[in-house]
Amino acid sequence: MDLLLFDIDGTLLRTRGAGREALDVAFLRVMGWPDATAGISLAGATDGGIVRGVAARFGVTWDIAVPPPFDVGAIRRVYLEALAGRLREPGRVAACPGVHALVASLAGRAHLSLLTGNWRAGAALKLGAIGLAEGWIAGAFGDDHTDRNCLVPFAVDRARAAGIAFRRVIVIGDTPADVACARAGGAYAVAVETGFSTPAELAGARPDLLLPDLDRGRAWIEALVA
Secondary structure, eight states, X not given: OOEXXXXXXXXTEEOTTXXXXXXXXXXXXXXXXXXXTTTOOOTTOOHHHHHHHHHHHTXXXXXXXXXXXXXXXXXXXXXXXXXXXXXXXXXXXXXXXXXXXXXXXXXXXXXXXXXXXXXXXHHHHHHHHTTOSSSOEEXXXXXXXXXXXXXXXXXXXXHHHTTOOOSOEEEEESSHHHHHHHHHTTOEEEEETTSSSOHHHHHHTOOSEEESOTTTTHHXXXXXXX
């Protein structure tokens, strides 16, 4: 069976900006920085990378090999609290088309895992909001590295450490960054047009398979892992 690594935001679900709002709350409360993420693209980014980008916007930079000069743990704690509150708002979060049906249909036919820029705890909150928190093989998260292109090996190593054998790694995401991440990790790249990038942008990234969404693309993915 194949190892499928699903992105979360824009691929499995949409939160109508809950993550950005929660980050802004955290930076304001911890650092006093207003509208911290304004002008910063979150598409395909890792949470750690966003923290670095926001800090640079406010004139704070540091070498990647040393700890940041402020309390990232505090920012993460406030972010998770704010995110949880927003995800409880009626109508705030929704699964992308076809997600639940696809996950159900792939059970026993592929190993389902995650590859996301979200911190692990944030990923769990978002997936829990659509009833999909359980059943995933430990994958790769924003806790592992600030560079998304470095994440595939984390997911692969964790799957192997769990005794899972697979023939191929497939990354499924909604941005050119997901395609680039797949390429960097030697994986097959599937792109879906349900997130932050336009169909033209996704086509320009040259994924191996480009789908309108996971509903109309379900048969293609099922055939891919057959």
